[in-house]
Every structure is written in structure tokens, then in C-alpha cells.
Amino acid sequence: MSLLNADEKLIDLLDMIELTRSPLTDIKEFETSDIGIVEGAVADEDNLKTLKDLRENCRVLVALGDCAVFGGMTSLRNLFQKEEVLERGYVTTETTVKGKVPVGEEIPKLLDSVKRVDEVVKVDYYVPGCPPSAEAILHVLLNLIEGKDPKLPPSMIHYDSYVKVRRLK
Amino acid sequence: MGEITLKVDGREVKGREGDSILDICKANGIHVPTLCHIEGLSAYGACRLCLVEDVKTKKLIPACAISAANGMEILTNSERLRRYRRMIVELLLSERNHFCFFCEKSGDCELQSLAYEFGIDHVRFTSSFNPFPIDSTHDYIVIDNNRCILCGRCLRVCSEIVGNDTIDFVRRGWETTINDPKIIALKESNCISCGACVEVCPTGAIFDRLSAYMGRKEECDAYKTVCIECPMACDLTVYTKDNNIIRICGGSLTGRYGGQLCKRGRFDLLFDGNRERITRPLIQSVEGGVREISFSEAIEKIVSEIKGIKEKFGEDSVAGVISSRCTNEAALIFRELMSRVIGTRNIFVLEPELSLLTYDAIIKFHEGVHKRMWEARSEEILKADKLILVGFDSSEPHPIISSMVRRAVNQKGAKVVYIGSLKKKMPFNVDLQLNLKRGTEEAFFKGVSKIIYSRLLVDRERRSHKEIDLESRLVKKKVEWVTGVEKEKLERFLNYIKEGERGIVITGKDLDPNPSLLNSILVFSALLGRFSDGRLPLISLRSGGNSRGVLDILYPVGVRPLDRDLRDVGIRAAYVMLSDERFLEPAVSARMMNLDFLAVQASFNSNLTLLADVVLPSLTWAEKEGTITDIDGNLRRLNRVIQPPSGLRKDEEIMFELIKGLKTELRYEDLHKKVIELYSTYKEVS
Numbered sequence: 001m002s003l004l005n006a007d008e009k010l011i012d013l014l015d016m017i018e019l020t021r022s023p024l025t026d027i028k029e030f031e032t033s034d035i036g037i038v039e040g041a042v043a044d045e046d047n048l049k050t051l052k053d054l055r056e057n058c059r060v061l062v063a064l065g066d067c068a069v070f071g072g073m074t075s076l077r078n079l080f081q082k083e084e085v086l087e088r089g090y091v092t093t094e095t096t097v098k099g100k101v102p103v104g105e106e107i108p109k110l111l112d113s114v115k116r117v118d119e120v121v122k123v124d125y126y127v128p129g130c131p132p133s134a135e136a137i138l139h140v141l142l143n144l145i146e147g148k149d150p151k152l153p154p155s156m157i158h159y160d161s162y163v164k165v166r167r168l169k
Numbered sequence: 170m171g172e173i174t175l176k177v178d179g180r181e182v183k184g185r186e187g188d189s190i191l192d193i194c195k196a197n198g199i200h201v202p203t204l205c206h207i208e209g210l211s212a213y214g215a216c217r218l219c220l221v222e223d224v225k226t227k228k229l230i231p232a233c234a235i236s237a238a239n240g241m242e243i244l245t246n247s248e249r250l251r252r253y254r255r256m257i258v259e260l261l262l263s264e265r266n267h268f269c270f271f272c273e274k275s276g277d278c279e280l281q282s283l284a285y286e287f288g289i290d291h292v293r294f295t296s297s298f299n300p301f302p303i304d305s306t307h308d309y310i311v312i313d314n315n316r317c318i319l320c321g322r323c324l325r326v327c328s329e330i331v332g333n334d335t336i337d338f339v340r341r342g343w344e345t346t347i348n349d350p351k352i353i354a355l356k357e358s359n360c361i362s363c364g365a366c367v368e369v370c371p372t373g374a375i376f377d378r379l380s381a382y383m384g385r386k387e388e389c390d391a392y393k394t395v396c397i398e399c400p401m402a403c404d405l406t407v408y409t410k411d412n413n414i415i416r417i418c419g420g421s422l423t424g425r426y427g428g429q430l431c432k433r434g435r436f437d438l439l440f441d442g443n444r445e446r447i448t449r450p451l452i453q454s455v456e457g458g459v460r461e462i463s464f465s466e467a468i469e470k471i472v473s474e475i476k477g478i479k480e481k482f483g484e485d486s487v488a489g490v491i492s493s494r495c496t497n498e499a500a501l502i503f504r505e506l507m508s509r510v511i512g513t514r515n516i517f518v519l520e521p522e523l524s525l526l527t528y529d530a531i532i533k534f535h536e537g538v539h540k541r542m543w544e545a546r547s548e549e550i551l552k553a554d555k556l557i558l559v560g561f562d563s564s565e566p567h568p569i570i571s572s573m574v575r576r577a578v579n580q581k582g583a584k585v586v587y588i589g590s591l592k593k594k595m596p597f598n599v600d601l602q603l604n605l606k607r608g609t610e611e612a613f614f615k616g617v618s619k620i621i622y623s624r625l626l627v628d629r630e631r632r633s634h635k636e637i638d639l640e641s642r643l644v645k646k647k648v649e650w651v652t653g654v655e656k657e658k659l660e661r662f663l664n665y666i667k668e669g670e671r672g673i674v675i676t677g678k679d680l681d682p683n684p685s686l687l688n689s690i691l692v693f694s695a696l697l698g699r700f701s702d703g704r705l706p707l708i709s710l711r712s713g714g715n716s717r718g719v720l721d722i723l724y725p726v727g728v729r730p731l732d733r734d735l736r737d738v739g740i741r742a743a744y745v746m747l748s749d750e751r752f753l754e755p756a757v758s759a760r761m762m763n764l765d766f767l768a769v770q771a772s773f774n775s776n777l778t779l780l781a782d783v784v785l786p787s788l789t790w791a792e793k794e795g796t797i798t799d800i801d802g803n804l805r806r807l808n809r810v811i812q813p814p815s816g817l818r819k820d821e822e823i824m825f826e827l828i829k830g831l832k833t834e835l836r837y838e839d840l841h842k843k844v845i846e847l848y849s850t851y852k853e854v855s
Contacts, residue, residue, distance in 0.1 A: 063291070066268070066269075066270055069290070069291050070268065070291070070292065070296075071268075071296060072268065072270070073268070073270065073271075075268075075296070075298070076268070078296075078298035079266075079298055079300045113298070118291065119295060123291070126290040126291040127290070128290055128291065130269075130270040151288075151290070152288070152290050153288070154285050154286060154287075154288040157284075157285055157288060157289070157290050158285070159268075159269035159270065159275070159281060159284070160269040160270040160272075160275045160276070161270065
């Protein structure tokens with residue numbers, strides 16, 4: 001979503017790239033691409049399979065956002081046991097009556113702990129932020145396309161939501 | 170100390186012998202990243218971020234903890250250092266929960282800004298996800314050990330500046346947490362809620378509930394002002410956002426009183442609670458209801474009532490009552506209004522009787538004995554060898570003085586003598602406790618002074634030893650008999666106050682308001698010696714924020730404590746200038762119950778404003794501007810921090826309207842001149 005803040009620059013960007021897969025189509029099988037961008041941390045077996053598949057099918061992998069880079073909010077469940085978390089989410093929630101933890105073959109199993117992306121596969125470039133600013137995302141993408149080093153300068157790195165500071169004094 | 174020269178990053182810089190490498194780098198504008206270091210506290214060397222490279226030995230040394238030597242060659246930003254520093258920050262980030270996105274400190278966090286500085290876009294190490302305890306029992310302070318980096322700033326400030334030693338490192342290795350050493354909750358500990366740990370914490374490990382998530386410091390406007398909760402007048406840095414006070418910080422750790430604040434200054438000033446603010450002039454109408462009126466109507470009403478009563482019953486039937494939280498300027502115009510325009514001799518101040526009597530005793534004492542013999546500056550506590558506390562109440566009223574006493578005891582090894590008829594527990598080691606019989610303090614000090622005085626005479630060899638010995642023994646016997654102090658304790662006390670030792674007397678509020686007792690304490694302190702600036706080794710603790718200033722201004726026209734029913738002394742009308750008092754003693758309104766006319770100027774509704782015929786709104790501490798006089802006699806500037814609600818006026822303006830209404834020849838220019846004169850009587854304005 002943060003990428004949309006790039007506004008009119010998105011049009012120029014679209015001229016340079018071809019989107020093979022995106023959340024719009026939600027197809028989780030990949031064809032070989034140049035750049036793969038991954039958001040979010042690895043929480044269940046399905047995530048694990050998708051991520052490995054993505055890594056095999058792209059030349060450069062970019063981890064985007066705090067969850068992918070650091071584990072983020074998703075990884076806070078690592079402070080507890082998996083069973084505790086499921087119990088809290090499905091059974092002991094204040095608004096739940098007679099809840100139970102769902103099981104079934106089509107439901108992907110939770111991993112014991114949430115992993116950030118580079119704990120599972122090799123990551124080439126990182127864009128932290130919750131969310132990263134459009135400026136930072138564009139910096140990485142445009143430099144990759146042009147074949148330059150896309151590493152973020154310190155001024156573009158931030159770990160939380162990007163607040164433009166009003167300096168009155 | 171000699172000058173030394175060293176080479177930093179190929180540049181020649183100069184410093185003084187004994188300076189740390191970091192000090193020299195800072196003084197020369199060379200940036201060295203730091204985390205556990207903070208100016209004003211001891212060097213600690215915990216974080217290793219300030220490592221610099223010694224060119225000759227190739228060793229890495231912490232710049233904060235190592236003194237520079239002549240001829241040293243230092244690199245502060247080599248590739249090797251950059252690699253290590255990055256590694257340190259990454260290790261810190263992965264050790265505990267350092268996810269910024271829901272942290273209170275994000276944006277103001279020193280760890281975060283270092284990570285930005287080093288361009289850390291990911292961490293190479295896996296996070297540990299080992300939950301640490303969060304202590305949220307305290308009313309104001311939350312300790313979240315998950316965000317702690319064990320820099321030790323909080324426990325250093327608690328020990329070195331506050332002298333309270335509440336928190337310390339508990340457990341070992343990577344299980345270390347910040348806690349009370351007895352591993353009890355912060356609420357149950359000896360924490361005095363001063364919040365010094367909150368201010369120095371570089372991460373979100375210690376934060377205060379009231380300011381949390383209200384806004385980052387850099388989004389706020391910062392104002393410097395002073396606290397008027399007590400006469401210490403501590404430095405405040407107030408952060409405001411959209412005309413709301415978000416957080417209050419103290420001054421620099423190297424500054425006045427170590428930049429300390431207490432619970433009242435840091436937390437209680439933040440919110441006015443549920444007190445009802447008065448924003449419009451109010452009048453008690455004939456039907457019995459309260460109704461809003463305009464300023465000019467209110468002034469008119471007060472003027473006509475006061476005029477009427479003055480004509481009927483004489484000038485002294487009108488009384489002026491002033492709070493000791495008013496600024497000097499307001500007090501000065503109040504004095505002119507009361508004594509020159511109305512002409513009354515009945516001026517009262519809302520201060521305890523003891524405070525006024527002490528002031529009176531000091532004035533009379535220095536008129537009689539020696540010119541300019543004021544009380545000691547409060548910093549002298551830190552330099553004293555012997556602290557003699559008389560009727561001292563350590564807990565609520567003067568936390569900063571208490572912590573100075575603790576520092577003198579803990580750091581300088583000063584000895585504390587407590588003299589009083591009440592048995593009280595002090596938050597520091599009391600070396601000698603002299604429990605006197607009730608009401609015998611005066612006899613004690615007179616006796617002890619006599620003994621010291623005769624000792625002085627021995628030294629000057631005007632009289633024979635034998636004669637004086639005999640006399641001293643008689644006096645000692647008498648003191649023991651009258652006050653009930655044991656012989657050995659009295660001997661120890663007399664040994665303590667030998668010549669050459671720096672003793673200082675601190676008087677608190679648990680003292681009888683008795684002029685001759687106060688005088689005997691003054692004589693005793695004068696015998697202890699005098700400071701180089703001619704001041705007496707005595708500090709008397711008052712309560713009101715500007716009590717010294719208000720008394721300085723009102724003493725010449727005669728001022729009394731509000732200790733009797735005003736009607737009983739023939740007073741028919743009163744004008745009461747309050748400020749934003751947090752608590753008004755019920756006795757205050759009880760003593761004004763039977764007046765014909767009562768006008769009250771206040772910021773908040775209280776039992777007194779309910780009683781008043783006319784109520785005028787006044788500004789709070791954050792909206793006022795002016796000066797106050799602190800406990801040491803320095804003039805301190807109170808700055809406007811937030812804009813007052815529209816239509817509110819300064820105390821001075823309201824009183825000037827009254828003066829105009831009462832139609833006297835007093836011109837505004839004259840008043841203005843008086844204010845200027847007031848400024849010139851003080852040397853320092855800070």
C-alpha cells in the first residue's frame with residue numbers, strides 16, 4: 001500500500017517492469033522473474049512453501065517491511081508457546097463462546113515460531129519500515145532496474161511508520 | 170592541570186590533563202557515538218560504542234572511560250571501528266525486544282538513532298524472544314525490561330544524583346534486569362517517583378504512564394521555565410503539543426541541583442486532574458445563584474464594595490490575602506494596591522506562621538548582628554561535614570533537599586544529626602538522634618550555644634580554662650536535665666560541631682512557631698561559622714513556590730500569616746489573590762466565613778471560591794510570566810508555556826484595573842518603575 005504513495009512515479013515505474021505475480025491475482029505459483037519482493041514473516045507451512053518457491057524463481061529477492069526484515073508484529077507470538085497462542089486466539093478470547101482450535105487438512109499448520117524471511121532463504125536486499133516509505137521502495141526498485149547498488153542510505157532507513165517531523169523551533 | 174596535545178583523526182587537538190578522550194573529542198566537535206555515557210554521571214563503559222583506536226598500540230579503547238594522555242594518536246572512525254560499532258548495535262537489537270513500531274520511545278530512542286546512523290537495514294542475528302518481566306505497578310513509572318540494553322544510566326542517576334539507590338542490576342549475564350535489589354515491585358520499593366530514570370533512559374525500557382504515546386519530543390515545542398511547587402525553583406523543560414503539556418523534563422544533569430525534579434514537578438504538574446478551571450469572572454447574585462459577568466462589571470463591583478466598606482469602617486477594615494505562588498511582579502503591585510491605594514495595614518500571606526517568623530528572625534538577626542547575613546545556598550549541603558536537622562520532615566515537602574542530604578551522606582560521608590521532639594524515620598542514615606522533650610528545643614540551643622561560645626573564649630584565652638570548664642559542665646547538666654538528652658549523646662553532639670568542620674543547620678516544618686526558639690537556632694548556626702559569601706550555615710525550608718519573593722516584597726509593609734478569623738480583628742472585606750493552588754487548607758475559607766464582602770482571584774474552583782462574592786479567573790503556573798525568587802535568593806524567570814484560555818488576564822493587569830477604579834494618583838508608569846527597581850535589586854536573573 002505504501003508504494004501507492006509514489007503517486008505519478010508509479011506510471012513511469014510500470015513502463016519499466018512487467019508484473020508477473022502480485023497480491024491482485026493472488027496466484028502463489030511463480031514463473032521465473034528478475035525481482036521478487038516479499039512482505040511479511042513466515043508463520044505457517046504454507047508461507048514456508050511459498051517463500052521457498054519464490055526464492056527459486058527469482059534472481060534477486062527483496063525483503064520489504066518490518067515483518068519480512070525483523071519479524072515484526074507477527075513474530076511477537078514467539079514470546080509464547082504455539083499452543084498458548086492458539087488457545088488464546090480461538091478459545092479463551094473474551095467474545096468467544098465454546099470455541100475450539102480449528103483443525104483440518106486444508107488449514108496450514110503453524111510453525112513453532114515465526115521466522116523472518118532471511119532465517120529461511122537468502123535475502124539480497126532489505127527495506128525496513130512499518131511501512132517503508134514509497135521513497136525507499138522506489139529507491140531500491142529503480143536502482144535494481146538500472147543495475148546500481150540498491151542499498152538504502154541511512155536517511156531512508158526507518159523502523160516504524162514514517163512521520164514527517166514538524167520542526168517549529 | 171596542564172594542557173595536553175593529541176592527534177585525533179590526523180588533526181591536532183588540545184585538552185586538559187585528566188579529561189577523557191570523549192570530552193576532548195566533544196570539545197573539538199569530533200563526533201564519537203555513545204550510548205551508556207551521559208554528561209553529568211560517572212563514566213561507565215558498558216556499551217562499547219565509543220570505542221576508538223589507539224594508532225600506536227592498535228588497541229581499541231572506550232573513549233568515555235579513559236583519560237587522554239599527551240601525544241596520543243587516536244582514530245575515531247576507522248573501518249574496523251565502524252564494523253565493530255555496527256556489530257554492537259546489531260547484537261543489542263537482537264538481544265531483547267527492540268521492535269520499534271509499537272515502542273513509546275520510537276523517534277526519541279538513542280539506540281534507534283544509532284542504528285539509523287550506522288545504516289542498519291537488517292540484523293544478522295536471530296532475535297532471542299526471551300520474555301523479561303515488565304513492572305507496571307508504579308503509579309507513574311513503567312519498567313519494561315524487554316527493551317533494556319543494560320546501559321546503567323538509570324541506576325547511576327538514581328544513585329549519583331537522586332541518592333536513593335532504588336534500582337540496580339539484578340541477576341547476572343543475559344538474564345540481568347533492572348529492578349529493586351530485593352526483587353520487589355517498584356511500587357513497594359523506596360522509589361520517590363522523581364522520574365530521573367525515565368529521563369535518562371535511552372530506549373523505551375523506562376517510561377512514564379502520563380506522557381507515553383502523547384508525542385515525540387521532536388514533534389513538540391520545548392520551553393524552559395521553572396517549577397513553582399516549592400521554593401527550590403528547579404529548572405523545567407516543558408514539551409507541549411497543540412497548547413497541551415505533554416511531558417516535563419528537568420534541566421541538565423550538570424546544572425542546578427543535577428537537573429533533578431521531584432514527583433510534583435515532573436508528574437503532578439502534567440495534569441490538573443479533575444479540578445474545575447475558572448475561565449470567566451463570576452458573581453454571587455442576590456437570588457443565590459452564581460452567574461458569569463464581564464471583567465469590567467466584576468472590577469466595578471469589587472471597586473464599589475471596597476470603597477463603600479473603606480468609607481464606612483476605615484482603611485484597615487479591608488484585608489489583602491496573597492498566595493505565595495504569585496510572581497514577584499504580582500506581589501509588588503498587590504503591595505501597592507493594598508498599602509498605598511487602599512491604605513490597609515492588614516496584609517496576609519498564605520504561608521505557615523513558622524515560615525514568616527523565620528523570615529522575621531533572620532531579618533532582625535542580620536540587622537542586629539551583621540549586615541547581609543542570609544541563609545546558606547542550598548548547594549552548601551553537599552559540601553558540609555555535619556548536617557544538623559531540626560524539626561526536619563524529609564518526606565513530601567522538599568524531596569530535592571532530602572536527596573541532597575542523602576548525597577552528602579552517601580557520597581561525601583557527611584554525618585547527620587537529627588534534633589526534634591517528634592520521632593521520625595528519615596530516608597537516610599541518621600548518625601545521631603537527639604530526641605528532646607516537647608518544647609525544649611529553645612533551651613537546648615541556648616545551652617549548646619553557650620557551651621560553644623565559652624569554648625571560643627578559651628581559644629582566645631580571655632578567661633581561664635578552669636573557669637570555663639566549670640561553667641560548661643553546669644550548662645551541660647542543665648541541658649541534660651531540661652531536654653532529657655542523654656549525657657553521652659550530648660557529648661557526641663558537642664564533639665561533632667568542633668571548629669573547622671563545616672556544619673549546616675536545616676530547619677523543617679516540625680518546629681514550634683516561636684520567635685525566641687528561631688532566634689536561638691540562628692545564634693547557634695552563627696556560632697558554627699559563616700560561609701565565604703557571608704551567609705549563615707542555615708537553611709530553613711518554606712513551602713510556597715515564591716515564598717521568599719513574596720516575603721521580600723511584602724515584609725517592609727508588614728505581613729502576617731492567616732492565623733485568625735478575619736472578622737475578629739475588625740475586617741469587613743477581603744481581596745484574596747490565589748493562584749493555581751492544588752490544595753487549600755479548609756481553615757483558610759473558615760477564617761473568611763463572616764466577611765461582608767469577599768473577592769477571590771483563582772485559577773480553579775475551591776471551597777474559597779464558593780464562598781466568594783466575586784470570583785476573578787487567574788492564570789496557572791504554565792500560563793504565567795514573570796519572576797520568582799528561589800530558596801537561595803536568586804531571581805528565576807517563569808516563562809509562559811501554554812497560551813491561556815481567551816479573555817484571561819495577568820494578575821498584574823487585573824490589579825491595575827482595580828487601582829484605576831479606585832481612582833488614585835498612582836500612575837502605571839510608577840508601578841512599572843517599581844517592577845524595574847525590583848529587578849535591579851537582584852544581581853542574577855536566570
